[in-house]
Amino acid sequence: MKDILMRSIEFSEEEKLVFETVQKLCREEIAPRASEVDREERFPWENIRKINELRLNNLFIPEAYGGNPISKTAWLAILKEISKACTSTGIIFATSAHCCYPIVDFASKEQKRRFLPTFLDGGLGAISITESHAGSEAKAISTSAVKRSDGYLINGTKMFVTTGDVADVIIVFCIAKDGTRTLGLTPFIVLKESPGLTIGKKEKKMGIRGSSTVQIIFEDCLVPHDHMMGEPGQGFKALLGFLNHSRPNIAAISVGLAEAAFEAAVNYANERIQFGKRIIQHQGIQFMIAEMATQIQASWQLVLHVGRLMDQGYKDFGAEASMAKLMASEVVEKVASNAVQIHGGYGYCRDYPVERMMRDAKITQIFEGTTQIHKMVIGRRFTKKE
Numbered sequence: 001m002k003d004i005l006m007r008s009i010e011f012s013e014e015e016k017l018v019f020e021t022v023q024k025l026c027r028e029e030i031a032p033r034a035s036e037v038d039r040e041e042r043f044p045w046e047n048i049r050k051i052n053e054l055r056l057n058n059l060f061i062p063e064a065y066g067g068n069p070i071s072k073t074a075w076l077a078i079l080k081e082i083s084k085a086c087t088s089t090g091i092i093f094a095t096s097a098h099c100c101y102p103i104v105d106f107a108s109k110e111q112k113r114r115f116l117p118t119f120l121d122g123g124l125g126a127i128s129i130t131e132s133h134a135g136s137e138a139k140a141i142s143t144s145a146v147k148r149s150d151g152y153l154i155n156g157t158k159m160f161v162t163t164g165d166v167a168d169v170i171i172v173f174c175i176a177k178d179g180t181r182t183l184g185l186t187p188f189i190v191l192k193e194s195p196g197l198t199i200g201k202k203e204k205k206m207g208i209r210g211s212s213t214v215q216i217i218f219e220d221c222l223v224p225h226d227h228m229m230g231e232p233g234q235g236f237k238a239l240l241g242f243l244n245h246s247r248p249n250i251a252a253i254s255v256g257l258a259e260a261a262f263e264a265a266v267n268y269a270n271e272r273i274q275f276g277k278r279i280i281q282h283q284g285i286q287f288m289i290a291e292m293a294t295q296i297q298a299s300w301q302l303v304l305h306v307g308r309l310m311d312q313g314y315k316d317f318g319a320e321a322s323m324a325k326l327m328a329s330e331v332v333e334k335v336a337s338n339a340v341q342i343h344g345g346y347g348y349c350r351d352y353p354v355e356r357m358m359r360d361a362k363i364t365q366i367f368e369g370t371t372q373i374h375k376m377v378i379g380r381r382f383t384k385k386e
């Protein structure tokens with residue numbers, strides 16, 4: 001599958017070298033640990049350390065701040081490759097990038113100079129939007145940041161923060177207030193050791209069990225004024241800008257996982273004998289394989305399309321980002337389920353990786369906007385204003 005998917009991407013010489021190094025790391029270190037990380041629900045620190053040693057954490061930081069950015073298409077290919085080897089690791093890696101995007105796009109030069117080096121030094125990032133009553137409906141966020149003379153006082157409880165328990169930097173979306181005046185949605189840069197920040201419940205999840213997902217409680221958590229990003233009340237711009245970057249990433253993660261499930265299914269179908277021949281020689285299985293390959297290729301082309309739009313400098317690619325995320329997440333859920341089907345009863349058992357892959361796949365239809373929300377976003381694009 002790899003050869004077919006990678007045919008449609010043109011790397012520079014430097015990107016090619018980075019990609020080959022990533023492939024080696026995935027083959028030798030990350031993929032062999034994926035089952036264990038899932039079984040033990042263990043944060044894959046070894047993988048993150050290796051990623052940092054290769055300075056892959058520099059890829060999403062602008063050159064002006066010490067990073068070594070590559071084209072978006074090359075970035076998406078690298079993220080796909082890591083997620084193919086271990087989806088939990090791909091998500092942790094992508095989440096740090098997600099934390100950086102609003103800093104790069106919306107923070108002041110001074111804030112960039114102060115906070116981006118954390119990532120170059122191997123620190124992790126998280127992004128915190130969701131609350132118990134504010135999931136798909138981000139407008140319902142109620143965590144408050146009240147302006148005082150010495151900073152902003154944050155109070156509220158955030159849900160489902162990926163990497164929230166280990167991240168050094170967390171972007172927290174709050175409703176800023178000045179006295180009795182509500183200023184609106186505003187992102188704040190909150191550091192891990194901030195007094196008043198505590199980690200609450202750690203979720204026990206169906207899949208991506210190496211990636212931690214936690215509740216964060218803010219009780220009179222004081223952050224300095226200069227940790228606020230942009231103008232107060234301008235948070236929706238930052239939120240939409242962040243989602244336009246993060247959604248193609250989730251799509252790339254989905255394609256990587258789909259590719260892994262597909263390859264496992266193809267290998268199995270070429271070995272398993274029933275009715276006197278390899279099951280891939282039965283047309284029913286061949287048709288499943290053909291549909292899986294076609295859907296994976298189609299979703300990868302959508303991901304690359306968004307990557308190319310970004311590389312060409314387009315700013316208005318929200319609908320395309322949603323299309324890529326919607327399709328790739330629907331495809332991976334189907335492909336992983338079919339990979340289990342092709343393995344028969346063995347696929348349902350933990351000895352085979354497709355069982356983990358099917359559990360990992362489900363989340364891609366839920367986070368960074370559910371399937372239904374993406375259909376709304378795409379549909380709205382074509383709805384004429386009254």
Ligand SMILES: Cc1cc2nc3c(=O)[nH]c(=O)nc-3n(C[C@H](O)[C@H](O)[C@H](O)COP(=O)(O)OP(=O)(O)OC[C@H]3O[C@@H](n4cnc5c(N)ncnc54)[C@H](O)[C@@H]3O)c2cc1C
Binds near residue numbers: 160368369371
């Ligand atoms: C493992 C994991 C990691 C996560 N990581 C993060 C993170 O790092 N940071 C963060 O901020 N959040 C994170 N989330 C939260 C995630 O983004 C939300 O779960 C997601 O946005 C959906 O919100 P919800 O769970 O409250 O579901 P709801 O919004 O309550 O939706 C429930 C159902 O209703 C549907 N629905 C809702 N509104 C509509 C509508 N208008 N029309 C049609 N259908 C609708 C949804 O599609 C869904 O099927 C994570 C969640 C999980 C499970």
